[in-house]
Amino acid sequence: MIEYLLLLMGTLIMIFGALGVLRFPDVYTRLHAATKCDTGGAMSILIAAALLIPAPWSVKFKLLVLMFLIGLINPMISHAIARGAYKSGIKPKVMVDMYARDNK
Amino acid sequence: MSRMSFYLKERLLDIEHRYSIEAHESKILPPREKKIITWLISMTFWLVITGNIHWQNLLLGSMVSIVVSLFLYENLTDDIRFKGNTGARLLSLFFIEIPQYLFIMVFQLLESNVKVAKHAILMDINPGIVKVRSNLRSDTGTTILANSITLTPGTLTLDVDQKLDRTYFYVHWIDVTTLNMEKAGDEIKGDVERWLEKIFW
Incomplete structure (x- = not known):
């Protein structure tokens, strides 16, 4: 039961993340939507897969390891993209920018 | 006076x-x-x-x-703090503190996923880059805190600045509610910093 709920939740999060990627105005806010796809969507779908598939425990455990690796790599990648975009001069559409104020 | x-x-x-x-x-x-x-x-x-x-x-x-x-x-x-003897420390690390971290992160992830889904539907975003202060000084603690901030959707660490006394994070926040450094820090970091201060310095 709970695995089908998790699958449904992951799919919904993926759909809303794709909607966010399409609708948000600039690089940084779109990155938030992409991060959401990874953390919420992929992680809950992986948990559901680990509960659903008829496989030995080692395979199920490796799905959880994949989840751990996603949690490890995803922040690094999104930080690298955001910082690279900022350093290459893409101005964020924001209300307040303390980073630009401190690094004049 | x-x-x-x-x-x-x-x-x-x-x-x-x-x-x-x-x-x-x-x-x-x-x-x-x-x-x-x-x-x-x-x-x-x-x-x-x-x-x-x-x-x-x-x-x-x-x-x-x-x-x-x-x-x-x-x-x-x-960067791990030393207190007490080895066995009790290791047991508490593996059976109390790491599950505690997972518990905190799961609830933060759920909450912020729902929030960002709401922003994607209604488009009521109010983005901004705010500065957040932290008392952690070690490299490992700073890295784990910055990664936890980035992992939750809605907040994204742009840069880390280590001054003499404290560490400052520049965080891109999708829905800025306050500019006060303390209140913004409470909302962004949540319980993760208090958890990290028990283990790293």
Whole structure:
């Protein structure tokens, strides 16, 4: 039961993340939507897969390891993209920018 | 006058805090404990990667892990606070503190996923880059805190600035509700910083 709920939740999060990627105005806010796809969507779908598939425990455990690796790599990648975009001069559409104020 | 006394009290608290940090710095983990923790981490990694528990595999993995932990014990565990004896510390680390972190992160992830889904539907975003202060000073603690901030959707660490006394994070926040450094820090970091301060300095 709970695995089908998790699958449904992951799919919904993926759909809303794709909607966010399409609708948000600039690089940084779109990155938030992409991060959401990874953390919420992929992680809950992986948990559901680990509960659903008829496989030995080692395979199920490796799905959880994949989840751990996603949690490890995803922040690094999104930080690298955001910082690279900022350093290459893409101005964020924001209300307040303390980073630009401190690094004049 | 009252303002002056408030200022003095704040300075006194600040000095006390720095004294406590330096007292912790004098108590770094002993090398034996560092080796044990490094051995445990590399052994867990070996078991997870290979995925079988035949005795030959276990023997080979433990020998390789011993060699690794003898040479590289200073890299991984340099920032962990030392308190109490080894066994109780390790037990509390693996059975209380790591599940606590997972629990905190799961609820934060659920909450912020729902929030960002709401922003994607209604488009009521209010983005901004705010500055957040943290009391953590070690490299490992700063890294884990910055990664936890980035992992939750809705907040994204742009840069880390380590000054003499404190660490400052520049966080891109999708829905800025406050510009006050303390309140923004409470909302962004949540319970993760309090958890990290128990383990790293």
